[in-house]
Amino acid sequence: LTLPHFARVPGVRVEPLGEGWVAYSPLAGSTHVLNDSGAAVLELLDEQGVSSSDQVAAHIAVEVGLPPAEIGASIQPLWVELIAAGLVREIRASAQS
Amino acid sequence: MLASVHDGPRADEAHSRDEAKMSHPQTPVEVDRQHGNSPARRKLIRGVFALPAVAAVHSGSALAATSSLRCLGNGPTGPNAPGVILAGTIETPMFLRVELIVAGKDLSTSSPLYRYFVAGSKVQAVATARGVGVGPFITLSTFLLFNISTNTISGSQLTVVTADGYAQITPTPADKKYFAVLMFNADGTQIVGVGNSSATDVHAATESCWTSFTP
Numbered sequence: 001l002t003l004p005h006f007a008r009v010p011g012v013r014v015e016p017l018g019e020g021w022v023a024y025s026p027l028a029g030s031t032h033v034l035n036d037s038g039a040a041v042l043e044l045l046d047e048q049g050v051s052s053s054d055q056v057a058a059h060i061a062v063e064v065g066l067p068p069a070e071i072g073a074s075i076q077p078l079w080v081e082l083i084a085a086g087l088v089r090e091i092r093a094s095a096q097s
Numbered sequence: 098m099l100a101s102v103h104d105g106p107r108a109d110e111a112h113s114r115d116e117a118k119m120s121h122p123q124t125p126v127e128v129d130r131q132h133g134n135s136p137a138r139r140k141l142i143r144g145v146f147a148l149p150a151v152a153a154v155h156s157g158s159a160l161a162a163t164s165s166l167r168c169l170g171n172g173p174t175g176p177n178a179p180g181v182i183l184a185g186t187i188e189t190p191m192f193l194r195v196e197l198i199v200a201g202k203d204l205s206t207s208s209p210l211y212r213y214f215v216a217g218s219k220v221q222a223v224a225t226a227r228g229v230g231v232g233p234f235i236t237l238s239t240f241l242l243f244n245i246s247t248n249t250i251s252g253s254q255l256t257v258v259t260a261d262g263y264a265q266i267t268p269t270p271a272d273k274k275y276f277a278v279l280m281f282n283a284d285g286t287q288i289v290g291v292g293n294s295s296a297t298d299v300h301a302a303t304e305s306c307w308t309s310f311t312p
Binding site: 014016021022023030031032033034035036037038039040041042043044047060063064065066070071074075078081082085087 | 135136137138140141142143144145146147148149150151152153154
């Protein structure tokens, strides 16, 4: 049994642009626009290192004061998009519990 | 240039839990200290978390391809290809073209004869300059006889232009210096012909159209 963890792709650059953010992936050679929530997820991965979706959700939940389960449900669909954009890579790790 | 971002829910649609706020009391100072150098998270509003959104920014080339399709789609097709252009003529619009090679015989007589050819090397040179390929209608080292009256290719590929007693004329006299219009495939990635043909899925490209997607 494996539990997906995620890591920011090395070299990804995130810069503010107007009210949003732009992220460049050297892996994909492409640029994407993110809103604050999307950029926050990337930022957390950068600070926390390899993290599971639940761990990222827990951090954000504390900061915005919302239940982790709600944040988790919101960010769950994001991972596929971030991976496809070359901004995040998935790391399969053994389940801890 | 920028693709539109899928809008996250408005603040009034986003998750909001007063109970949660009460259960996680934080002062702004605490939040700032916690975030450190985290500009994205500093912009998050307590009690609100919009759905994360990611949208691709289309590259210039992708936009160019879209633009080229539109430009070419509006251009003349094979059965209605623009005619040959005499050097020094300023036509509107200007179409991408290739200079024809001229061969002649009996030039010292009162009835000189001329033949015009499309040279594969010249087509390739244009293609290279424009960053496109060349279809199989001509190769780098072959020539195609071209009828400037009917604006069509005649016969198959030749290795020389000197058959039947003709000799290439260089430099080309000004009154014999013609250009034939190049025809592109539907997505603008390949030169597939010159002048008129029966093909409706080939298109002439104007210079202005071309420069609009190949800056």
